[in-house]
Amino acid sequence: MLAIHQLSKRYKNNIWAVQDFDLSIRANELVAIAGPNGSGKTSIINCLLSIIDPTSGEVHLDGHPNDSHEFKQRIAYVPDELILPEALTGSEYLDFVTSMYEHANAEKRKNLIELFDMKAALNEPIETYSHGMKKKTQLIAAFMLKSSVVIMDEPFRGLDVEAIIMTKKLMSKYVEKDGSILLSTHDLMAAENMCDRIAILSKGKKVAEGTVADLKKEHGCANLEEVFMKVSMLSDRSARFEKIIENF
Numbered sequence: 001m002l003a004i005h006q007l008s009k010r011y012k013n014n015i016w017a018v019q020d021f022d023l024s025i026r027a028n029e030l031v032a033i034a035g036p037n038g039s040g041k042t043s044i045i046n047c048l049l050s051i052i053d054p055t056s057g058e059v060h061l062d063g064h065p066n067d068s069h070e071f072k073q074r075i076a077y078v079p080d081e082l083i084l085p086e087a088l089t090g091s092e093y094l095d096f097v098t099s100m101y102e103h104a105n106a107e108k109r110k111n112l113i114e115l116f117d118m119k120a121a122l123n124e125p126i127e128t129y130s131h132g133m134k135k136k137t138q139l140i141a142a143f144m145l146k147s148s149v150v151i152m153d154e155p156f157r158g159l160d161v162e163a164i165i166m167t168k169k170l171m172s173k174y175v176e177k178d179g180s181i182l183l184s185t186h187d188l189m190a191a192e193n194m195c196d197r198i199a200i201l202s203k204g205k206k207v208a209e210g211t212v213a214d215l216k217k218e219h220g221c222a223n224l225e226e227v228f229m230k231v232s233m234l235s236d237r238s239a240r241f242e243k244i245i246e247n248f
């Protein structure tokens, strides 16, 4: 189980990006975090992966703290940003990722390359790739590992329709086979269709958590978008915007 306990992050400019954030994700669960721009999603992921230090709080995976070798070997990450070594070919990059992990799976790598139709492209330098091809390379790199958890930050951004469908199926299969996925996304329709639970953030604080069905019931909303607008306190702004658009 991935357990985030009382995580807080204050940056040097005194902004509290995250405050007292708790979340647990068990095996066979896909949990989404959603929130408006600047609500703290990336800060949570960066603390979780030890990319930045939290101000307080702890993250464990099956009891292993997030700065431990065991944690790092069992967690895979699909970042939103397409930061890749541009001079390497896709194949060389996958070799590099393989060399960093004890449990990369050659058979999975081969199948993922076929799934994302990247066989020919992988021989070319990454600098020649389109946005979607870079994203596919990141997805292959993450899912070829024998991990327990995959952290996915806006995984569908820039992918074509076929690749989105494949990625969603891949995610469902990974979770079915005892994996856990933490998905950060603005795509509430995908979150509503895919996730077992969702945590909604507003200004660094968790303002709602539950299954989509429970949240809709609790807040008297027809869909997740309505719940999101309500609990992230965007409803007032939304009413004002309706007026502006009406008079446009």
Ligand SMILES: Nc1ncnc2c1ncn2[C@@H]1O[C@H](COP(=O)(O)OP(=O)(O)OP(=O)(O)O)[C@@H](O)[C@H]1O
Pocket: 011, 012, 013, 015, 016, 017, 035, 036, 037, 038, 039, 040, 041, 042, 043, 044
């Ligand atoms: N390096 C930094 N230094 C200072 N403040 C930061 C830094 N990074 C983020 N912040 C602030 O922390 C808050 C949370 O930002 P964060 O990037 O975690 O939000 P987010 O939910 O991922 O946003 P988005 O949906 O726009 O990607 C914001 O107020 C942001 O301005």
